[in-house]
Amino acid sequence: MSIDRRAEVVQAAxxxxxxxxxxxxTMDQVAKIARVGKGTIYTFFDxxxxxxxxxxxxFVEEIVQLAEKAVxxxxxxxxxxxxALLDVLxxxxxxxxxxxxxxxxxxxxxxxxxxxxxxxxxxxxxxxARHVEDAVAKGEIKPCDPQLTAYVLVKxxxxxxxxxxxxxxxxxxxxDVMRLFELYFLDGISQKSGSPL
Amino acid sequence: MSIDRRAEVVQAAxxxxxxxxxxxxTMDQVAKIARVGKGTIYTFFDxxxxxxxxxxxxFVEEIVQLAEKAVxxxxxxxxxxxxALLDVLxxxxxxxxxxxxxxxxxxxxxxxxxxxxxxxxxxxxxxxARHVEDAVAKGEIKPCDPQLTAYVLVKxxxxxxxxxxxxxxxxxxxxDVMRLFELYFLDGISQKSGSPL
DNA sequence: TCTCTGACTAAAAATCTATTTTGGTCATTT
DNA sequence: AAATGACCAAAATAGATTTTTAGTCAGAGA
Numbered sequence: 001m002s003i004d005r006r007a008e009v010v011q012a013a014x015x016x017x018x019x020x021x022x023x024x025x026t027m028d029q030v031a032k033i034a035r036v037g038k039g040t041i042y043t044f045f046d047x048x049x050x051x052x053x054x055x056x057x058x059f060v061e062e063i064v065q066l067a068e069k070a071v072x073x074x075x076x077x078x079x080x081x082x083x084a085l086l087d088v089l090x091x092x093x094x095x096x097x098x099x100x101x102x103x104x105x106x107x108x109x110x111x112x113x114x115x116x117x118x119x120x121x122x123x124x125x126x127x128x129a130r131h132v133e134d135a136v137a138k139g140e141i142k143p144c145d146p147q148l149t150a151y152v153l154v155k156x157x158x159x160x161x162x163x164x165x166x167x168x169x170x171x172x173x174x175x176d177v178m179r180l181f182e183l184y185f186l187d188g189i190s191q192k193s194g195s196p197l
Numbered sequence: 198m199s200i201d202r203r204a205e206v207v208q209a210a211x212x213x214x215x216x217x218x219x220x221x222x223t224m225d226q227v228a229k230i231a232r233v234g235k236g237t238i239y240t241f242f243d244x245x246x247x248x249x250x251x252x253x254x255x256f257v258e259e260i261v262q263l264a265e266k267a268v269x270x271x272x273x274x275x276x277x278x279x280x281a282l283l284d285v286l287x288x289x290x291x292x293x294x295x296x297x298x299x300x301x302x303x304x305x306x307x308x309x310x311x312x313x314x315x316x317x318x319x320x321x322x323x324x325x326a327r328h329v330e331d332a333v334a335k336g337e338i339k340p341c342d343p344q345l346t347a348y349v350l351v352k353x354x355x356x357x358x359x360x361x362x363x364x365x366x367x368x369x370x371x372x373d374v375m376r377l378f379e380l381y382f383l384d385g386i387s388q389k390s391g392s393p394l
Numbered sequence: 395t396c397t398c399t400g401a402c403t404a405a406a407a408a409t410c411t412a413t414t415t416t417g418g419t420c421a422t423t424t
Numbered sequence: 425a426a427a428t429g430a431c432c433a434a435a436a437t438a439g440a441t442t443t444t445t446a447g448t449c450a451g452a453g454a
Contacts, residue, residue, distance in 0.1 A: 005397095005398085026444085026445060026446085027445070027446060027447080028444095028445075028446090031399095031400090036398080036399085037398055037399035037400055038399080038400070038446090038447085039398065039399055039400070039447090039448075039449080040397085040398060040399070041447095042446095042447065042448080043397080043398080046447095047446075047447075048445095048446065048447090077387075078387065139388055140387075140388055141386045141387055141388050142380065142386050142387075142388050144380060144386060147365070148361060148365075148377075149381075149386065151356070151360075151361055151364065152353065152356060152357070152361075152377075152381050155352070155353075155356045155360070156349065156352075156353065159348070159349060159352045160349070163348075163352070164345060164348055164349075167348065168344070168345075180345075180349075183339065183341060184346075184349050184382065184385075185381065185385060185386065186385050186386060186387040187385040187387055188381075188382060188383050188384040188385030188387075189338045189339050189341060189346065189382065189383060190274075190275065190337075190338055190339075190383040190384055190385075191336055191337055191338050191339050202426095202427085223415085223416060223417080224416070224417060224418080225415095225416070225417090228428095228429095233427075233428085234427055234428035234429060235417090235418085235428080235429070236418090236419075236420080236427065236428055236429070237426085237427055237428070238418095239417095239418065239419080240426080240427080243418095244417075244418075245416095245417065245418090
């Protein structure tokens with residue numbers, strides 16, 4: 001039985017994309033790493049972008065499934081959000097493809113890298129929006145536009161996990177992020193209800 | 198009495214920066230618009246960047262003063278935030294220097310434009326952080342890191358006023374921004390206290 | 395026959411070179 | 425003493441040339 005050349009190609013490409021980014025990954029290189037002829041790649045994928053898309057798709061699916069698994073419909077929104085964010089956080093830390101692509105996207109303006117990022121963000125937004133909608137329906141959170149709320153939520157997440165650490169120098173611990181999320185998003189910073197004894 | 202050449206230079210440069218951006222503004226052009234010799238500019242400013250800095254400084258000062266005027270120490274934090282943000286919002290809409298520089302910063306990577314933007318953001322952050330500190334001291338909002346809170350607040354502001362409109366296509370009205378700010382930041386989206394009668 | 399390959403090609407990217415533009419200077423004028 | 429614009433070096437731009445790379449295809453190997 002011959003090896004699964006398609007899988008070899010995908011694995012090699014995934015490694016190369018994660019290691020060098022989209023632009024610096026050449027098809028010759030992928031072929032070499034996968035130990036196949038370059039033409040073989042083109043029997044499975046029409047072009048470089050499609051190969052990239054496949055890998056991003058798998059990546060996105062993995063993340064969404066992870067988040068989905070963290071959600072228990074019986075449990076409250078805040079708790080589900082908590083667990084899902086934690087998982088995404090950890091996943092990000094382990095797989096640096098996302099981080100590298102973000103960099104490439106911002107430093108160089110690679111179109112495909114931008115596409116990849118946008119795809120991930122859109123998938124994440126869709127996922128969050130769906131759960132926000134549920135939570136609103138259940139009366140767990142106030143009525144609001146699910147799309148916008150998801151957008152704000154994800155932006156706040158990125159602000160806390162990516163932007164602020166790079167501005168202030170010190171990254172947060174997981175628990176910090178969760179506590180801050182509750183403070184800034186779920187409960188609000190306004191000191192109005194529970195008067196301090 | 199001779200004209201104030203320095204003021205002429207500053208005015209000409211301000212116009213040109215706002216109209217063409219940092220990079221596309223040449224010192225020859227500024228000299229011509231200001232109707233002075235190019236050398237004259239260099240009797241007031243060491244170089245192009247310093248000229249730019251002066252103009253940005255004035256700009257930032259104007260904004261901060263505007264915001265400061267909107268704040269009444271006797272009034273609650275939420276209301277002050279409300280008014281200050283409204284003023285900044287309007288100012289932004291009127292003066293396009295900020296917008297143009299943001300674009301230049303993102304499309305081309307002009308270092309000086311980046312510097313200008315960062316300056317504005319830092320000034321704004323400092324302003325907000327100071328007032329957050331006050332509000333915490335007065336017990337109007339929950340105890341929190343003023344720096345971080347200011348950062349989150351400004352980011353949310355930009356998310357609502359700049360990012361979301363460009364994503365969704367439809368910009369917000371002023372009142373919308375304010376209402377959303379209350380929902381997402383001050384009160385929180387969590388449906389916990391006031392049960393919906 | 396069918397899968398797989400790597401030399402090949404056209405197009406894009408990088409490199410090099412010639413030319414122009416531009417920030418900054420300074421001897422001269424006012 | 426204040427102001428100027430011709431001047432210069434350095435940087436940006438444009439164009440020509442070379443290199444790299446995505447994608448093809450005739451043919452080798454099974």
